[in-house]
Amino acid sequence: MTRDETRISQEELEAAQYFHGHKCPAMPQGLRAGHLAMDLLGVHRARGGGELVAIVETGDHHFSGCFVDGVMFATGCTTGKGNLVRKPLGKFAVTLIDTKTLRAVRVTPHYERMSQCLTMDFFKLRANGVPPYELDPQVVEPLIKDVLTKPWEEIFAVQTFDQYPYRKEPEVFDAVQCAHCGELVVTSYATSYQGHWYCEPCLDQALHAASPES
Ligand SMILES: [Zn+2]
Ligand SMILES: [Zn+2]
Known part of the structure; x- marks a missing residue:
């Protein structure tokens, strides 16, 4: 050194x-x-x-x-x-x-x-x-x-x-369109739900809409 x-x-x-x-x-x-x-x-x-x-x-x-x-x-x-x-x-x-x-x-x-x-x-x-x-x-x-x-x-x-515990994350090069807000979301941050891609805030809404209220 x-x-x-x-x-x-x-x-x-x-x-x-x-x-x-x-x-x-x-x-x-x-x-x-x-x-x-x-x-x-x-x-x-x-x-x-x-x-x-x-x-x-x-x-x-x-x-x-x-x-x-x-x-x-x-x-x-x-x-x-x-x-x-x-x-x-x-x-x-x-x-x-x-x-x-x-x-x-x-x-x-x-x-x-x-x-x-x-x-x-x-x-x-x-x-x-x-x-x-x-x-x-x-x-x-x-x-x-x-x-x-x-x-x-x-x-x-x-x-x-000499050997620091570090795991390399692969870089993501693809993205999808959120079915609700229409914005582009990096795929690793999007979730597929009932055949559609959602960004995180819209997924929350989709899940709440799907749950029975009464
Ligand atoms: Zn300063
Ligand atoms: Zn969205």
């Missing part, structure tokens, strides 16, 4: 910040975690989708959820390609799986690192309702620089897996 780490260029950082929408330290932390995971596995960014899968453990509506956008940008594991799996545990970790070999790494910031965040001015301001894009760059920029330049061992803990 290599310990050489890809350097995140200013160009990549700016592109990721554009995608993310504002400057904060959590997105770059995810960006670096994603790159580190790829470096440790010796793999390239996902292009087709199936070659890499990222499992992220952040939940909804909590601080530093921005981590996931950095992971997506770095690894190419995205919601649209279907290779970003959300396992909401309220933790800041990404597990990157090489689906060909089933080797995987889980990268997570050290406890001390994340917990000290909570006492920083940046987080106090955020907790008091200041949106990230209104924060003074002097508060944010040093945090971004810190997360991108410290030796990774000081920021992240890494676990490796």
